[in-house]
Amino acid sequence: MKNKVIGIMLLTAFVVAGSAISSLAQDIKIGYIDSIKILADYQGTQEAERLYRQEVDAWTADKEKREQEIVRLQEELRAQSLMLSEEKKQEKRLELEKQMQTYQRFMEETFGDNGLAAKRNKELTQPIVDKINKILEDLAKEQGYLLVFDVANADIVYADKSLDLTEVVLTKLKEQQ
Numbered sequence: 171m172k173n174k175v176i177g178i179m180l181l182t183a184f185v186v187a188g189s190a191i192s193s194l195a196q197d198i199k200i201g202y203i204d205s206i207k208i209l210a211d212y213q214g215t216q217e218a219e220r221l222y223r224q225e226v227d228a229w230t231a232d233k234e235k236r237e238q239e240i241v242r243l244q245e246e247l248r249a250q251s252l253m254l255s256e257e258k259k260q261e262k263r264l265e266l267e268k269q270m271q272t273y274q275r276f277m278e279e280t281f282g283d284n285g286l287a288a289k290r291n292k293e294l295t296q297p298i299v300d301k302i303n304k305i306l307e308d309l310a311k312e313q314g315y316l317l318v319f320d321v322a323n324a325d326i327v328y329a330d331k332s333l334d335l336t337e338v339v340l341t342k343l344k345e346q347q
């Protein structure tokens with residue numbers, strides 16, 4: 171008898187807790203965006219990409235010029251090696267080594283993880299990311315969203331299309347232009 175009463179009490183507690191959780195879940199408003207689509211469709215991103223591409227093209231041209239100089243020095247050393255004294259060969263090798271070190275330093279400073287290209291990319295994109303984040307924060311506060319996910323950077327297996335805020339963010343970005 172005692173076990174039956176305890177069982178009924180536990181069942182009642184589970185039902186009450188379950189309905190409270192269900193009620194809470196219905197009050198939680200969740201949305202998501204696709205940041206890749208936003209960045210691809212937003213004109214500001216396209217302009218930043220154009221500026222970035224111009225700078226990268228200039229750095230790439232400089233890189234290619236440096237590579238050609240290294241190849242020229244290698245070929246010169248090969249072609250003249252039989253005619254040069256050991257002292258002159260050593261001078262040419264040192265010149266070639268110096269050019270290669272300069273090239274490697276240039277590559278690291280320009281295209282490395284913390285190089286000019288990475289810094290410039292962040293410099294151009296950070297204001298756009300900040301603007302998108304501000305729009306999302308305002309939108310979430312205005313419309314009562316507790317969570318907004320980015321499907322481009324998260325593992326979402328399922329999401330109702332009605333939760334997609336991508337077009338709303340794009341519209342607000344265009345309104346701000």
